Amino acid sequence: MKTVYIAFGGNLGNVRDHFISARSDIDDLPDTSVSASSLLYRTSPVGPQDQPDYHNALISINTGLTPLALLDALQAIENSYGRLRKEHWGARTLDLDIIAIESETVDLPRLTIPHAYMFERQFVLRPLCDLAPNWQHPQLGETAAVRLGKLIAAGETPLPEGGTW
Numbered sequence: 079m080k081t082v083y084i085a086f087g088g089n090l091g092n093v094r095d096h097f098i099s100a101r102s103d104i105d106d107l108p109d110t111s112v113s114a115s116s117l118l119y120r121t122s123p124v125g126p127q128d129q130p131d132y133h134n135a136l137i138s139i140n141t142g143l144t145p146l147a148l149l150d151a152l153q154a155i156e157n158s159y160g161r162l163r164k165e166h167w168g169a170r171t172l173d174l175d176i177i178a179i180e181s182e183t184v185d186l187p188r189l190t191i192p193h194a195y196m197f198e199r200q201f202v203l204r205p206l207c208d209l210a211p212n213w214q215h216p217q218l219g220e221t222a223a224v225r226l227g228k229l230i231a232a233g234e235t236p237l238p239e240g241g242t243w
Contacts, residue, residue: 079140080180081113082148083210085193085202086135087173093133094118094243096159096172101137103155104174109142116205117240124199129169135243136177136205145184145191149176177202181216192216197225204237 084104086097097118105112116136123129141148152174159172177193184191192215196202203226206213211223218225230236 079109079142080182082139082141082179083177083206083213084137084139084152085173085175085177085196085205086137087132087175087201088171089123089130089132090169090171091160093171097133097135097243100155100159100172100174103158104137104139104152107141107143107148107151110139110148111141112137112139114138114209115243116208118243119201119204119237119240121201121237123169124201132201134201134205135240136202136209138209145176145179145189146186149189152176177206178213181214183216198229200226200229200234200237203229205240208240 086100088096101112101115104110114137118133118135121132121134123132143151156172156174175193176191177196179191182191197215197218203222206222207226211221213222214220
């Protein structure tokens, strides 16, 4: 069993309900259990600005699934919530991204772990810091909390306080 961090995002439909239900769907995957959930944050969109604000959160799971089996399962869950991949960084009902698998690296055509942009995005780092502020990036050597502090020190406005989901 490995600890995996999964980021949730969405801005179409009843996102909070999608998150709650998708978290349960993930908990029901074979050899998998949800161990913790971050707070829920509201953020401005990355990419096209003519779309609603996003909601973002993160969960940690313990799983025996391989990275690609987990990716396939998460994409099936996204699809069950009506996820359409029409526009890069476009509006979506549910987005589930594998952010990290313990301190492992994965470099496959379909999957890069740690997530390539995780240390550039406060909407990933802030929820990760709710659960694992001392998680250390295996290639960069920084913890999530240190990197979040650097983004804020560089002028990014801190995310508003999160709420429960």
